[in-house]
Amino acid sequence: MTTCEDSQLVARVVSTQDTDAFGELIRRHQSHVRNFLRKLTGDFTTADDLAQDCFIHAWDKLLTFSGRGSFIGWLLKIAYTTFLQSKRKSKRYGEILDQVGHANEVNDRSYTVESDEVGDLDRFLAVLTDEERAIMVMSYACGLSHREIGESMAMPVGTVKSVIFRGKEKIRTSFDIKDHQHG
């Protein structure tokens, strides 16, 4: 099974609900999905929980995978949607808690990285919007091409390029990075 293409495994899952084939797909892509979500959330535990939800959603929606783009691109799209949904839920939960006066609990659940121990990358990512962060991570951490990112995020390749450019500009201006050097 380890030598099978992703598309062959997907076909097997769709036709016979083969959980072992889906397990192989998870083993192949879990690292990228977890890494993507860890960089989006800035929190390992939350990211791994979201990654689990992402794969469960992927199982439910596998019939919608057309096979035109890459499987990892499709998975990252689901991961990003799962992340946004979770963030929305968390925000709603925060608002409810706020109304009953539990502001401290809300702060504990925040997604922003504010610790002193965070690395450069976390600080760089903090200046970006969710969409910019997702696209930058897909491009630089997961190695997806602009076309694959476009398919995942349902946007034209030109828009992907301009989002990446904008993200880089934000990082450059926010951290005063001079041309061709990290300062």
Place this chain on the structure above:
Amino acid sequence: MTSKIINMAERIKDEQDRLLESMFESAPIADNGFSTQIVRRIRRKLWIRRITLPAAAILGGLIAFQPVVGFLKSIFQLLSSLPVEVVPSLESSLPSLQLIVTGALILFVLMFSLSMLED
């Protein structure tokens, strides 16, 4: 050809691209039972989905059995109260209560077996 040009254009990276790539670079995350855990969750979900319909049918059957029997009994009582010249012809055309219950049970067992075979 066009895709090759796009790929080449994507490969032309400036210093900041290389810096970002090195910063984003991270060691692959070890599975450590992550995939097994999800597969187990999916199998549990599938099992629950498979068992829900038959369980609901059995429960519904148990709940509905007494009222249905009562209803059928009252129909037969109603039939027995009809004039004698009408009843013999009706009785011969209607199946008996035992036959209805047996038929329903056979139908249920067949449907259940078919769904199991399909799974």
